[in-house]
Amino acid sequence: MQLDSKIPPGPIQQKWDQHRFNMKLVNPANKRKYTILVVGTGLAGASAAATLAELGYNVHTFCYQDSPRRAHSIAAQGGINAAKNYQNDGDSVWRLFYDTVKGGEWRGREANIHRLAEISVNIIDQCVAQGVPFAREYGGLLANRSFGGALVSRTFYARGQTGQQLLLGAYQALMRQVAAGKVKSHTRHEMLDVVVADGHARGIITRDMVSGKVERWLGDAVLLCTGGYGNLFYLSTNAKGCNVSAIWRAYKRGACMANPCYTQIHPTCIPVSGDYQSKLTLMSESLRNDGRVWVPKQAGDKRPANQIPDAERDYYLERKYPTYGNLAPRDISSRAAKEQCDAGRGVGPGGRGVYLDFRDALKTQGRKKLEEKYKELFEMYHNITNEDGYEQPMRIYPAVHYTMGGLWVDYHLQSTIPGCFVLGEANFSDHGANRLGASALMQGLADGYFIIPYTLGHYLTSAKPGKIDTEHAAFKDAESNVVGMNKKLLSIKGKRTVDSFHKELGLLMWEHCGMARNEKGLNELLQKVPALREEFWQNVNVPGSDADLNQALERAGRVADFLEFGELTARDALERRESCGGHFREEFQTPEGECQRDDENFCHVAAWEYQGEGQKPLRNIEKLEFEHVPLSVRSYK
């Protein structure tokens, strides 16, 4: 397939402005004639749905939770970036652009990233006007902090609940449109297929999770805003319901899947404590502003942290990356932690942890100041681990957190299925091979509030999707596909639970496709994952029926998709014979153990095209050009 990124011509600073002018507009009176299906009500989906409804479109939203307000965006803690330069510390649109290209290790699209940086400033204005209670200084102006991978303070935050407050802002805007009759919100509705009729995305199939009813929805365009697929690894910081199903089923209908191997492993999570564990909890990266990361110099040193004198501690991030120190980007900090633990210097149960120590910050700033900044985080840590972060250092370890990969989209956020747009974490996005902290919230809201309202109108006026109804063969086919899969899952009645398969898959992926990957392990995955999938379809036990609320069935469908997606992820990781950002191939590293990119052969996006069941997917590539931030070694020393 020929991938056309549709990057507009002209100087990078003017591309978006000029393009907005060039794109066709929908006559305001005609907007009410279009129906837009928005799947997902996180930051991306809620902001898109509310804005499109304000413009006059008819919108349907779908989410699997019982309210749109519960989308996983709610859990984001640390903050959202914007190039406001309110702190006068040298920030600018250009610097945010530059940091993001470099942070993503030159594997994102320059034009998209510049647009994101431009829009970032509008987002903050919009959110403040909606009543988002961002942190403020005594003078009443907005406060900022710095985040991993940046030397300026450009992160806006609302205590440790930034995602919650941004999502509530978008949710409230959405509820306002529901009241106005422009949005119909369908909660506890899981999307299980995309309907592609005559080459255009024209609808979706959902299952009402309460009544079990499978329904057909017709629209003029479909927006997938369904979040990330980190739960492929079973243990992650994602909510339990996060899944790949929506985008995976779109993939099987012709949307290319880009860079699935780019997974972000976050350095500051609470370590695993046992095999009953269902999820991992993130401790916001903002803690690294005041906490110092260290391990004992001596492998196997079992003394309590407070009894280990300074001279016997290795503050390895400060040592290895003197400029950025504890604020080194996520991929680099995570790998550094793994390296220490692999060498036997890890702390806590199983030696899988490093210290995040606030002793010095407590001395210089006092407890009150720290409480003001991180009270909830310290409480959360205490509650989960039964340890007091003020009295002894926190223990942290990397965990799967975010997925840079996702459905391939062009500059218009359109996938390779015309009329199927992908927003937020679900697309392969602007973060290249590694996302910088506080940039996902920014991207989700940029996509939803400020990009899709323009590009969607352009599609509707130029593609002119024709008249069809839900009796079209494509709807019938998609519906029977969904019903058939659920019936099959319920009929197997084997011996193993859905969770046991999910856990086994997660462990395999974490072992061979986690923080470090190599050819042997990836090839092993390409054997083991299909074998596990086969066993799943023979031996899973999904009790109950499909005619009412059945949480086992919901999970089974998601795990079935992860079992297919895991194989593609491994394949992508195997074929990318270089190291970059979240993708670290042990064979390709510098003598210091950093990523060894191969720009000659891999300066591209890999976009996988489905070829049918049992067939090897096709690897299409989109070449990436860097005119403004020249390719160079990504150094944080």
Next chain:
Amino acid sequence: MNFTLNVWRQKNGQSSGQFVTYQAKDISPDASFLEMLDVVNNEMEAKGEEPIAFDHDCREGICGTCGIAINGRPHGPRNAVTTCQLYMRNFRDGDTLTLEPWRAQAFPVVRDLVVDRSAFDKIIQAGGFISINTGNAPDANGLPVPKDDAERAMDAAACIGCGACVAACKNASAMLFVSAKVSHLALLPQGQPESRKRVKSMVQTMDEAGFGNCTNTGACEAECPKSISLDNIARLNREFLLSKLFG
């Protein structure tokens, strides 16, 4: 650790329910309450029995999805945490625990421990927002907001919409939830222009949705996982009075 669970099982909104007893065996004290339920559910699923349905998603106390009344207390015995943030070390080995869904007319049971809280969305639709379209916003620093006001607005905005306040109230009133949103928006200059209209409309919708009256017993504040303060109800009452007096 071992526990005896008395769990409310109800097939759907139409059928009647009853308590069923289960044993939770060999549970780690470091497991969360929901992880304990996962263990029990997994054993049932392996035998082909239908697992106990309960709502949950983030499992870190922020999405507001989870909510079980444990021994009669919404979100269990500890103050200021959600059900998903309870750990088994907070209980005694051998305890008998009774698990029930939120009980309120406005929150009908969907299945087992799962209830329908869509009435909360309806209340927000009635005015829990600031009427501004995308693209109309002035510069974010154009209007300074005193730090104190911003902090108090944030205190109120921390509500996660879980519904424990309703479940805790003998009248099943949603006053704490409504007052949290009214306060959050009324405390900010951006929310001022609509504040009187908002409070009237939200309170009216709350009444229509079948929530009871607030008689100031304070049970809601005691059970709220986010420690939303009763001061918000006082502020709502003030706003409400003003809206009656001056329209």
